[in-house]
Structure formats: C-alpha cells, structure tokens
Amino acid sequence: MEHGDRERLIFHIDVNSAFLSWECVYRLSHDPDALDLRTIPSAVGGDASMRHGIVLAKSPLARKYGVTTGEPLAQARRKCPNLTVVPSRFDFYIKCSRRMMELLEEYTPDHEKFSIDEIFLDMTETIHLFGDPLATASQIRERIKNELGFTVNIGISSNKLLAKMASDFEKPDRCHTLFPHEVPGKMWPLPIRELFFVGSAAQKKMEALGLHTIGQLAACDLELLKAHLGRSYAVLIHQYANGVDEDPVEERDPVNKAYGNSITLSRDISDHDNACQVLLSLCETVGARLRADHVLCSNVCVELRDWEFKNQSHQMTLAEPTDSTSVLYECSCRLLKDFWDMTPLRLMGVRAGKIADDSFSQISLFDDPGLLKKKEFEKTVDKIRNKYGIDSIKRASFLQKDSIVDHAASKKKHLNRQEDMDR
DNA sequence: TCTTCCATCACGT
DNA sequence: CTAACGACGTGATGGAAGA
Helix, strand or coil: CHHHHCCCCEEEEEECCHHHHHHHHHHHHHCCCCCCHHHCCEEEECCHHHCCCEEEEECHHHHHCCCCCCCEHHHHHHHCCCCEEECCCHHHHHHHHHHHHHHHCCCCCCEEEEECCEEEEECCCCHHHCCCHHHHHHHHHHHHHHHHCCCEEEEEECCHHHHHHHHCCCCCCCEEECCHHHHHHHCCCCEHHHCCCCCHHHHHHHHHCCCCEHHHHHHCCHHHHHHHHCHHHHHHHHHHHCCCCCCCCCCCCCCCCCEEEEEEEEEEECCHHHHHHHHHHHHHHHHHHHHHCCEEEEEEEEEEEECCCCEEEEEEEEEEEECCHHHHHHHHHHHHHHHCCCCCEEEEEEEEEEEEECCCCHHHHCCCHHHHHHHHHHHHHHHHHHHHCHHHCCCHHHHCCCHHHHHHHHHHHHHHHHHHHHC
16 A cells, blocks of 8 residues: 555646537637627527427526526526526547547656546656646646637546545636645635535435535544445545545546436327337447447336336346347347336336447357348448438338437437547 | 345445 | 426435335
C-alpha cells in the first residue's frame, strides 16, 4: 500500500452546458451573426411531439429560473416562460467532444474519458513539462476557448473525486483547486446533495438522520450510515465526504458489460405485432454493436415501461453465447410473450448481458451450416450498414411503413456510425 | 448454508 | 395545458432458486 501512496495531480475537465455550448459553436460557425443562445434563457431539448420532451442542456440564465437538466420541457417552460428551446444535433456534438479530447491528450497519455463532455487527466508524470498546475489548467482552458470556441471548467486536485467536485464550483470558464487541505473550507459547507454519487434517494435518507452538509456526513458515524444506506455505499460516500478516493485514472475497458438499446415510442403500443417490430429494430442495433466489438452475450433482457411509467424487465440466460440479431430477436419475443400483460407500452428496451469475447465462438459454427450462413449474412449487413448508414438495409418485415419503428432506427444512425469509427 | 440468479432501484452523463 | 417525463451504462440489494 505504501507503494501507491505517492501524491497525484489530477485534472477534471467539464464542458460548460455542453450541448448548448456546442450548439452555439455550430450556429455561429454557420452564421457569425446568429444569436448566441448562451446569452439568453435557452435549452437544448428533445422533440416533445415524439414524447422525447426533456431538457438536455440549459443556459446559465435558464438555470437562474430553476430549469434543470432532465426535466420535462413543459415544466421548464412553466418556470421560465420565455425559454428558447432548440433541437439537438448529436453528430456535431460528438465531433466537438472528440476535438477537445484530442487536444487534451497532448498533455498526458494518462487520461480517462468519463462521458461525452468530461475527462480526467492524470498530470502527475507530465506536469513538470508545463509548470504550475493552476497556470497550466488556465492555459488549457484558454486554448479550448480560443481554438474550439467553447468554455470549460477545470478542477484540480490529487484524486478524481476532488477534481470533479472542484470543476463543479463557480461556472463558466473557470479553474478551481480542491486539494485535501482545502476540503474543510471549500467542500464541507456544501449541501449533501452536491457530493458526487448522492442522488435524491440517498439525500432523503441522510436528511432524515439530520445530515445536511458534506461536512456533517464526513464527521458522522460510519456504522450509523451503514445501517441506513447499505454497507458498500455507506463506506464509499463517507470516504468521498472526507475527500478520499484512490480510484486510478485509466481508460475503461472498451468492452462493455452490457449492450442495451431502448426507445420511447412516439405513441403507446398495445398490440403484439407492433411490439415485435420494435423489438426487432432494437435487436438489430444491439446485435450490430456486439458484432462490431467482437463479443457475445449469454443473457437477454427485455425492458418495458407502460403508460403509467411502471417499469418491468425480464431476462433469460442463453445456452449458447450469441451475437446474432435473429437469436436476440427470438429470445426477446419469447420474453415479451411471457410477461407482457398487454397494457399499453410507452418504452421498450433490449439489453444483452453476460458479455464474453467471441474468440472461441467458431466451435459450434461448423456443426450448423444454417447458423453459419445466418452469421455471414449479418456480417455483410453490418458492412453495408457501416458504409451507407443504418437505414440502407431493412428487413423485409420492416418495409411495411411503420412510423413508430422508423424513428427508432433513424435516431440511432449517427451515434452508431460514430461509435463504429472510434474503434 | 452458501452461491448464483433475477428484478428492481439508484446513480451518473 | 387541466401536467405529461431520454438513453444509456454500472453497480447494489434483497429475495428466490439451486446445490
């Protein structure tokens, strides 16, 4: 243990109102006189008529009105009647994200992308090339602003948790430090909810125990926490509250533990045929992603959300690992039949779990020439799809017009192609 | 009794 | 407007099932 105790230097970079900032970059680059959405109460939001109507990103002014990310657009407009809402442009946001990541990778090979707009840099080994940490962070922040056209916050500390907390301090376009010696002054006075990993459920439980600030959590009895919040979670957030986090900065395994695809339907589905159509569409994308990653799944899960927002899921284990769309589809249909009581569905999802590498999958292929053909067919479909986009090939049963499913498929197009190119 | 599986919940972007 | 709510991925938990 003594071995790894060396003090580290960690940066956390967080794009300010990422989707909104990137949307502005796009608009300004196409029309320099365009209105800068960052200067008015505005938000990037989904299409309410398709029932995707939530806030994806908000401007600082919108935030002042109490608009929060993830809330329904209708609710946001009630809080802020003159809110300007614009649709998203995901493919461009991915480009912006990648440009930023590439710029940041110049500063250290030790980095971890945390999400589309967040990254950790472990600067321990390279900071001597640049100088003072705060000055270096400021320089990075300026570079991104000047070269890419949007602003970021940078948090600086000796571990990931504190760096992330620091990047959340005053926004936008700021660098903050939160080294361990600064924790009592800068972090402990904050409300408990602002601690990373404390959501509304945990907040409620802790408030019931009289804990309102991060400092109170840091000082409270760990056994008491364990009793009310669960063992491992209690230990984790108690350490967080004390500024303790040994988690290393490392790119996470490119192979997921699960591959899922779900869609909120533009209108409720209550008949078997349409439900199966959606399942097929979902299985298509999941299967393609499994094959792109050269992995197999041994578990298939179907998730449903009904018109009353009640969620249900059922899963099954496969005798034989698979990456085949048709196998996924057959399983999904069976699961659906088993547990759907025909209440109208708002959302459907398919998830493939128990992931394993496909390097030994050949064995059974030779047993079953029919299976081999099916697999080759799917491989070809994947290739064509990668070349021309996901809409270029559709299954026969798909050709009958079905607006519900068509939207599900086309919406994923850019994302999937982008992901494929990353690998 | 110990492990594994299943369904659900919670959390983050 | 009398509301009308995304798409992921990860991990924990508690009860059921299995050995």
